[in-house]
Amino acid sequence: MEILSKFLAEKSTHPDFKFHWRCDKTKIMNLCFTDDLMIFCKGDVFTVSVIKEGLDEFQSLSGLSPSPHKSHIFFSGCEKNLRVELLNVIKFNEGVLPVRYLGVPLILTKLKSSDCDKLVERITNRIKSWTNKCLTYAGRAQLIQSILFSMQVYWFSLFILPKKVVKSIESLFRSFFWSSCELRKYGAKVSWEHVCSLKSEGGLGFKSIEVWNKAAVAKHIWFLFFGGEQSMWCQWVKSYLLKGQSLWRVKMPSDPSWVWRKILSLRPVIYPLILHKIGNGGDVFLWFDNWHPLGSLWGRFGARVVYDTAFGMDAKVSRIVNNRSWSWPRRRRSFLQELIEHTPLTFTPNSGNDTVIWVSSSDGKSLSAVVTRLAFACTVYQLWIVRNNFIFRKEKIPEEIVIKGIGDMIRFRVMSITNLKLHPSDSWYMDKMELLTVSDNNQSQYMDLKFFEWSENLNCVLSDVSCSYWNNRDTVCGCRIVRGSPNQWKHGLIHYAAVKWGITKIRKHGNKLLAAGSADGVKKCVPRIRLFMVLVAAVGLL
Structure with missing residues (x-):
């Protein structure tokens, strides 16, 4: 050939x-x-x-x-x-047309469920060909994972199949698992959604066909950024579909192919997972690619940013890179000030070419997920303390002190957590929370010093407000520095607003709270504070 x-x-x-x-x-x-x-x-x-x-x-x-x-x-x-x-x-x-080539249909229209009948028929025939009807649940589970699931891998890596086909295949898997070759559609002991959960979550570890189908097709998007230089399909897509534009900017054509339509529909899911590390900036789009801690600058600031900077829609990051430092436009607009403020000092271009990395899912164990949960819990706890001080001690704690207390409480509790994954842009978050990554040898000395400094500063600031309150709270935990994944500081605004609202409500309804002196009175006067208390008590944070 x-x-x-x-x-x-x-x-x-x-x-x-x-x-x-x-x-x-x-x-x-x-x-x-x-x-x-x-x-x-x-x-x-x-x-x-x-x-x-x-x-x-x-x-x-x-x-x-x-x-x-x-x-x-x-x-x-x-x-x-x-x-x-x-x-x-x-x-x-x-x-x-249509014809079949390499086992899959070549069609001019969208993929229909009737075009996938051959796949469903193959799986059904394979199940009925197994004559051993005395297999245990463990044996049938192994057959599903090793044989039946592999039969549709090739199809799923090429197309996003119609939902009807996905449900039909899942129905076959479910019927075979619970009733063997009889394929009964009743008698399931547990829902299929729970069966497809991880083994650590009580499931059998089966892959969700719909999720796996999207993940397999998303591989094509990854090839457009990394590893697809020798791919004829990637070259063709960049020449005729992207035409020099960013994948995140391209609009849905009026008459796209079925595959391209489904690939574009996956962009909101894939965008946060593809992160660019800036070298010379020549391969990264300034406004659309995910390279800045703020994410997409176009999505953050809108079309006005292009007009004010006069860089153009398809500008590359190389326009603002100058000898491993940033060269921002001279026009001082409000968005430029926000952009500069949210750019950490440690976030600078690297030497060499641009690189792209895949940000793996953290399953709720990254620093960003931990801080998000702590921010909510600490906010609820501090509002509960403010309410008790006002009712039983008649003390009014200023909003600034409460907000600072929430931040310090989160920081001290985060210090007690270990084994968190290091995120490429973790330095920005570490700077915001005043955390540093140190070696294990110097870790204890460093933390003893920082613990002493933070404690002294905290006591000095709060001594004039309520020494008894701050000395009795149990917010200092552990002496371990962490490394993790940062999240955008959006949730901070939410918790700031929650603190302001809570304290305002406490002051407004102070007399009623003091007169009631019970949970029923709190529930009637400040419903959300009562809800926060119930949530905190439920997870055992009090």
């Missing part, structure tokens, strides 16, 4: 040769897989004649010739007279 490809490539250099209108930029003429050959060209008599000459020369050299009965020519947008002329030249039969 390599010799044949060279023959055809030589014929395509003729000045009158015309490529297919979707292959002209990439100069794609043929695709080969084992003994199958697909040739693309414009519906032109001279072009088809040149291809015929190339096939004849290859036949004279190797003795191999295409079989006229197994070979077909497919037309698109050609008149009937032109079709007759081309058939007389190539001597092949006329083919009609």
Whole structure:
């Protein structure tokens, strides 16, 4: 096939040769897989004649010739007279779509459930072919994971299948697991959703077909950023579909293919998982790619940012990179001030080229997830303390002190957590929380020093407000520095607003709270504070 490809490539250099209108930029003429050959060209008599000459020369050299009965020519947008002329030249039969190639359908419209009947039929026949009906649940589970699931891997890596097909396959798996080869649709002991959970969560570890299908197709998006330089499909997509634009900016065409439509629909899910590390900035789009701690600058500031900076929609990060430092535009708009403020001092370009990394899921164990949960719990706890001080001690704690107490409480509790994954942009979050990554040898000395400094500063600030309250609280835990994944500081605004609202309500209804002195009175006067107390008590934080 390599010799044949060279023959055809030589014929395509003729000045009158015309490529297919979707292959002209990439100069794609043929695709080969084992003994199958697909040739693309414009519906032109001279072009088809040149291809015929190339096939004849290859036949004279190797003795191999295409079989006229197994070979077909497919037309698109050609008149009937032109079709007759081309058939007389190539001597092949006329083919009609849809057809199957390598086991999957080649179609012009969207993928329908009827196009996937062959896949469902294969799985059904494989299940019924197993004559052993005495398998245990463990045996059937092993067959599902090793054999049945692998039968649809190839399809799922190419298309996002219709939901009807996904439900049909899951129904077959579920029926086989609970009723063996009888395939009864009743008698399930546990819902299939729980069965597909992780073993650590009480499930059997089956993969969710719908989720796995999206993950397999998302691999194509990853190849557009990394590892797809030698892929003909990636080159073709960049030439004809992206056209020099960012994947995150491209709009949905009016008549896209089924595969491209589904790939674009996965962008909101995939975007946070693809992170760019800036080198020279020449390969990263300034406004759309995920390279800054704020995420997409276009999504953050809107179209105004392009007009104010005069950089253009397709500007690259190299416009603001200058010798491993940032060179921001001179126009001092409000958004530029926010952008500079949210750019950590340690967040600088690296030497060399840009790199892209895949941010793996943390399953709620990253620093960002931990801090989010702590922020809510600490806010509830501090509001509960403010309420008790006002009712029983008649003390009014200022909002600034409460907010600072929440931040310090989160920071001290985070210090007691270990074994968190290091995120590429973790330095920004560590700076915000005044945490540093140190070696294990110097860890205890460093933490003893920082613990002493934070405690002294905290006591000095709060001594004039309520020494008894701050000295009795149990917010200092552990002496371990952590490394983890940062989250955008958006949740901080939410908790700040919650503190302001809670204290305002306490002051407004102070007399009623003091008069009631019970949970019922709190529930009537400040419903949300009561709800917070119930949630905290439920998780055992009090």
